[in-house]
Amino acid sequence: MNDSLHHWPFDTVLVANRGEIAARVLRTVQRLGLKGAIVHHAADRDTLGVRMADIAIEITGETPVAAYLDGAQIIAAARQCGAGAIHPGYGFLSENAKFAAAVEAAGLRFIGPTPQQIHAMGDKVRARNAVEKAGFPVAPSAIEDDDPATFVARARAVGAPLLIKPSAGGGGKGMHIVRDLSQLEGEIAHARSEAQRYFGDGRLFAERYVEHPHHIEVQVLGDGQGHVIHVMERECSVQRRFQKIVEETPSPSLTAEKRREICETAAGIAHSIDYRNAGTVEFIFGAGGEFYFLEMNTRLQVEHPISEEITGIDLVEQQLWVAAGEKLALTQADVKPHGHAIECRIYAEDAARNYTPTTGPLLVLQPPAGEHVRWDSGVVEGGAVTAAFDPMIAKLIVWAEDRDATISRMAAALRDTVLLGCKTNIAFLRRLVTSQPFHANEIHTSWLDGHPEVAQEPALPPDTLHALLAAAALSTKPLRDTANAVPDLHAAIGAWRN
Amino acid sequence: MKSTFKLGAAEHAIELSRAAHGYRLHLGDQVIPFEMESCGAHRARLRIAGHTHDLRLITAGDDVFIQLDGEAHALRYVDPLAHFEATARGGAADTIRAPMPGSIVAVAVQEGEAVTRGQALLVMESMKMETTITAPRDGVIATVAYEKGQTFERDALLVALQPAADAEGGAA
Numbered sequence: 001m002n003d004s005l006h007h008w009p010f011d012t013v014l015v016a017n018r019g020e021i022a023a024r025v026l027r028t029v030q031r032l033g034l035k036g037a038i039v040h041h042a043a044d045r046d047t048l049g050v051r052m053a054d055i056a057i058e059i060t061g062e063t064p065v066a067a068y069l070d071g072a073q074i075i076a077a078a079r080q081c082g083a084g085a086i087h088p089g090y091g092f093l094s095e096n097a098k099f100a101a102a103v104e105a106a107g108l109r110f111i112g113p114t115p116q117q118i119h120a121m122g123d124k125v126r127a128r129n130a131v132e133k134a135g136f137p138v139a140p141s142a143i144e145d146d147d148p149a150t151f152v153a154r155a156r157a158v159g160a161p162l163l164i165k166p167s168a169g170g171g172g173k174g175m176h177i178v179r180d181l182s183q184l185e186g187e188i189a190h191a192r193s194e195a196q197r198y199f200g201d202g203r204l205f206a207e208r209y210v211e212h213p214h215h216i217e218v219q220v221l222g223d224g225q226g227h228v229i230h231v232m233e234r235e236c237s238v239q240r241r242f243q244k245i246v247e248e249t250p251s252p253s254l255t256a257e258k259r260r261e262i263c264e265t266a267a268g269i270a271h272s273i274d275y276r277n278a279g280t281v282e283f284i285f286g287a288g289g290e291f292y293f294l295e296m297n298t299r300l301q302v303e304h305p306i307s308e309e310i311t312g313i314d315l316v317e318q319q320l321w322v323a324a325g326e327k328l329a330l331t332q333a334d335v336k337p338h339g340h341a342i343e344c345r346i347y348a349e350d351a352a353r354n355y356t357p358t359t360g361p362l363l364v365l366q367p368p369a370g371e372h373v374r375w376d377s378g379v380v381e382g383g384a385v386t387a388a389f390d391p392m393i394a395k396l397i398v399w400a401e402d403r404d405a406t407i408s409r410m411a412a413a414l415r416d417t418v419l420l421g422c423k424t425n426i427a428f429l430r431r432l433v434t435s436q437p438f439h440a441n442e443i444h445t446s447w448l449d450g451h452p453e454v455a456q457e458p459a460l461p462p463d464t465l466h467a468l469l470a471a472a473a474l475s476t477k478p479l480r481d482t483a484n485a486v487p488d489l490h491a492a493i494g495a496w497r498n
Numbered sequence: 499m500k501s502t503f504k505l506g507a508a509e510h511a512i513e514l515s516r517a518a519h520g521y522r523l524h525l526g527d528q529v530i531p532f533e534m535e536s537c538g539a540h541r542a543r544l545r546i547a548g549h550t551h552d553l554r555l556i557t558a559g560d561d562v563f564i565q566l567d568g569e570a571h572a573l574r575y576v577d578p579l580a581h582f583e584a585t586a587r588g589g590a591a592d593t594i595r596a597p598m599p600g601s602i603v604a605v606a607v608q609e610g611e612a613v614t615r616g617q618a619l620l621v622m623e624s625m626k627m628e629t630t631i632t633a634p635r636d637g638v639i640a641t642v643a644y645e646k647g648q649t650f651e652r653d654a655l656l657v658a659l660q661p662a663a664d665a666e667g668g669a670a
Contacts, residue, residue: 063647194628197603356598357624359651363556363563364540387599387649415568418554420540427569457506463547464566465505470523470532471544471553472503472562472573473514479501479575483514483521 009324010084010109012037015049016074017089019378020395021300022049025087028316030054037081039074041067043388048378055081064388068092071099075106085109085323087316091390094299095122111323113277113298114224120273121296125167125205131293134272136265139284139292141207143167152188155206156181163209164188166195166202173198175242177209177446210286212444214253215239215294217282218266219307221318223328224276230267231307231315232337233259235441238432240355240448245425246433247303248342249310252403252441253285262291267332269296276322278304278315302395305376306341309399340406341399344414344429348391351428351455357391360384360422368416372399372409385422393424407433428455502576503562509576520545592640594631594657600624601649607657611639619657620644631656 012035015022026036026049037055040047041064050056057077061067068074071093078086086103088094094112101115112118121127125143132138142154145167155162162178164187169175174194176187188204196202219231235251236244254262266281280301282294304315313330322328348358361384367375377394385391398413400406414430432454437443448454460468473479500511513524520533532546544551554565560575603621607613613633620631620642637659644650 063649353598357600359599361558363558364554364565366554387601387651418565418570420554420556420563420565420570421558423572424570430568460505463549465510466523466525466528466530467532467544467546467549467551467566468505468564468571468573469503469510469512469525470521470530470546471534471542471555471564471566472575473501473512473523474521474534475555475557475562476501476560476575479514482499483516486516 007324007326008032008034011035012055012081012083013085013087013111013320014039014074014078014081014083015053015087015089016068017087017092017094018044018047018049018068019389019392020048020376021089021302021378022047023052023378024305024376025089025300025316026052028314028320029087032317032320034320037078037083039068039077043386046380046383048380051380057081071096071102075102075108078103078108079106083108085111085320087111087319088299090297090299090302095297097122109323111277111319113275113279117273117275117277118298121279121298123167124165124169124295125203127296128205128293130273131269131296134269136269136272137290137292139207139210141205143205144203145205151204151206152185155188156184158206158208161209161211162206164191164204164206166191166199167205168199168201168203169195178206210284210290210292212287212446213237214251214285215244215282215445216251216253216262216285216291217280217301218263219301219304219315220266220270220275220279220281221315221322221328221330222270222275222277222279223322223326224274225327226274227328228267228271228275229328229330229332229335230263230270231311231313231335233263233266234303234306236303237445238438238443238448239445242445244303245345245347245448246342246429246438247306248340248403248406249306250337250340258289265291265293269293278319302345302392303343305374305395305397306343309341309372309374309397310337310339311335312338339399339401340403341397342406342410342433343395343397344410344433345392346394346396346417346419346429347425348385348393348422349425350423351425352457354452355425355455357387358423359386359391362393362419363421364418365420366418367394368396368413370409370413370416373413374398393419393422407439427457431458499578501578504574504576505571592637592659592661593655594619594634594659596622596650596652596654596656597629598624599649599651600629602644602646603628605642605644605646607639607642609639609642613637613639613659622656633659635659 013029014037015025029036035054038049038053039057039059040050043064059067059073093099097115097118100110103110144151160181164176166174176191178187192202214237218233222228234249236247238246280297283291285291349355365381374397398409400409411434503510515522517531523530534544540556542553556563562573564571600622603623605620606618615635617633618630640660641658643655
C-alpha cells in the first residue's frame with residue numbers, strides 16, 4: 001500500500017479544531033510520519049491536542065469559539081508553520097464551503113470534500129432535492145424557499161406530526177416537532193428566531209416526522225475520482241434533545257437485507273456527487289422498515305470510532321490519503337466488519353436536572369484501561385470544563401465479539417472511569433446501557449425526552465450514604481481536628497484536676 | 499458539635515468522634531464506627547459496616563469528591579456560620595443567579611431602570627435553548643453583569659436589583 005513518506009504532497013498537517021477530535025486527528029497524522037500542527041485559543045492551552053502537537057499556534061477571537069471560526073487567521077497560521085494541509089475536524093469550519101475554497105485558493109489542501117460538495121450537501125433543502133432527484137427516498141416535506149408566501153399552508157398540508165428544521169442547520173439546533181397544527185405558526189416563528197441566531201439564516205423547511213424513529217447512518221468514503229465505498233452503518237437512536245449520546249454498530253434494528261439496502265443507498269448518494277472525503281449519510285428509520293434520507297454530513301463524525309473498531313479502518317488515514325490526491329486503496333470487499341462496538345459520550349452535565357450542562361475542574365481523571373477499551377478525549381487531569389465550549393469531555397468506545405459482551409464491557413469501563421471535580425453523566429450512561437429498554441433496542445430518538453424518570457438518580461442505599469458521609473467527614477479539616485482534639489482534651493482535663 | 503454536608507438536594511447533620519480504633523460517625527441516633535487509611539494519591543481504604551471500599555477522594559475548598567463503588571459523588575461541607583447566615587437572611591430575591599452555564603442572547607434592561615415583577619430582563623441560552631429571565635419582584639436594576647454574547651458559569655450573578663427599601667425610597 002501507499003505508505004512511504006515521499007508520497008505525501010505535504011509534510012505538516014494543521015488541525016483547525018480543539019478537544020478530543022484535535023487529539024484524535026493528530027494521533028493518526030503523527031503515526032503516518034507527518035508533523036502535526038494545531039491552532040488554539042488561550043483558553044485551550046492545557047489540552048491534550050496542544051500537548052501532542054509538534055507545532056502549536058495561538059489564535060485570538062472575541063470569544064474562544066470565534067477564534068476557531070476565523071478562517072483567515074487559521075490559513076495564516078498554516079502558512080506560518082509551513083503546513084500543506086488543513087484538517088477541520090467536525091463543527092467549526094468543517095462544513096463551511098467558503099473556508100474550504102479559501103484553503104484551496106491559498107494553495108493548501110483541504111482535508112475534506114470539494115467546496116461544491118459542501119455547498120450541495122450543507123443546505124438541507126438543496127441536499128434533499130438532489131437526493132430525491134437522484135432517485136433515493138426522502139420524507140414528504142414543504143420547503144420554504146420554493147414559495148415563501150405559501151410555506152405555512154404547504155407545511156400544514158404535509159400534516160402532523162411535523163418536524164420544522166432550519167435549512168442551514170445541523171446538530172439538532174433549532175428543530176421543533178409540531179403535533180398540533182394550531183401551534184404551527186408559533187413554532188415556525190420560534191424555529192426561525194433560533195435558525196437566524198445559530199446559522200445567520202432563518203430559512204426553514206418542514207417534513208413529515210416519523211414517530212418513534214430510529215436514527216441510522218452510514219459511514220462512506222470517496223476519493224472524488226469515481227470510487228465510493230461504505231464502511232457499514234451506525235445506530236444512533238439514543239438521543240436527548242436531538243443529540244446523540246450512545247451509538248453502536250452494527251445496528252440492532254436491521255435485518256441483513258435491510259442493512260445491505262440502506263448501506264448501498266448511502267454509497268449511491270455519495271457516488272451521485274462523486275464524493276471526496278469521509279462522510280456520513282443519515283437516515284430516519286421507521287418501525288415498518290421504511291427509511292428516508294435525513295442529511296449528509298461532509299466531515300468526520302463524532303461517533304466515527306465505532307466504525308473503525310469493527311472494520312479496523314482508520315478513517316482519518318483514509319481522509320489524508322484522499323486529500324493527498326490518492327485513489328481509494330480500499331474496495332467494498334475490503335470492508336469486513338467483525339464484532340460489535342458501542343460509544344458513550346461523556347458529558348459534563350446533570351442528567352437528573354434535564355441534562356443541564358455543568359462546569360468544574362477535572363481534579364482527578366483516570367480513564368478506564370483494558371483490551372478493546374478506547375478513550376478519545378482532549379482533556380487532561382488538572383484541566384477544567386468551562387462554559388466556553390461544548391460540554392463533551394470524552395468518548396468511551398468499547399469493542400467485543402457480540403452485543404451482549406459489548407454492553408457488559410461498556411458497563412465495566414464506565415464503572416472504572418474516575419472523573420472527580422465536575423458532575424458528569426457517567427453513572428447515568430451506565431444505568432442506561434444496562435437497562436432493559438437499551439438491551440431490547442426499544443430506545444428511539446425521542447424516547448429519553450419522554451422518559452425523564454430514567455435520568456433520575458436512584459436513592460442511595462443507607463450503607464452507601466454512611467460510607468460517603470464518613471469519608472467526607474474525615475476529609476474535612478475542621479471535623480477531623482475537632483475529633484482528634486478530644487483525647488487530648490481528656491488528658492488536659494485530667495491534668496487540670498490535679 | 500453537629501456539622502452539615504450537602505449531598506444533592508439533601509442535607510445531613512453528622513458528628514465525628516474518635517473511637518478506640520478509628521472513628522465514629524454519628525447520624526441521627528445511629529453511631530457507625532469506621533476506619534479509613536490513605537493509600538496513595540487521592541486513594542483511601544474505608545472499612546465500614548463490615549465492608550471494605552477502595553475510594554478515590556479529593557477535596558477542593560468545602561467540596562469533597564468521592565468515587566465509591568464505581569460512581570462519583572460530590573458532597574459539600576456547609577460551614578456552620580455560613581449556614582446560619584443563609585437561614586437568617588430569609589428569601590429576599592435581590593440577585594438573580596445563573597441556573598446553569600450559558601451565554602447571553604439579549605439584554606432588555608439597563609442599570610437604574612425600574613422593572614415590574616415578571617418583566618423580561620434578559621434572554622440566556624443554554625443547552626441550545628433560550629430561557630428568558632424575568633424580574634422576581636418590582637424594583638430598580640442595580641447591576642447587569644453581562645453583555646450580549648458573553649458566557650457565564652452556573653451560579654454567576656446575572657442581574658441585581660436594588661434592595662427593596664432603597665427602591666421604595668427612590669420612588670418616593
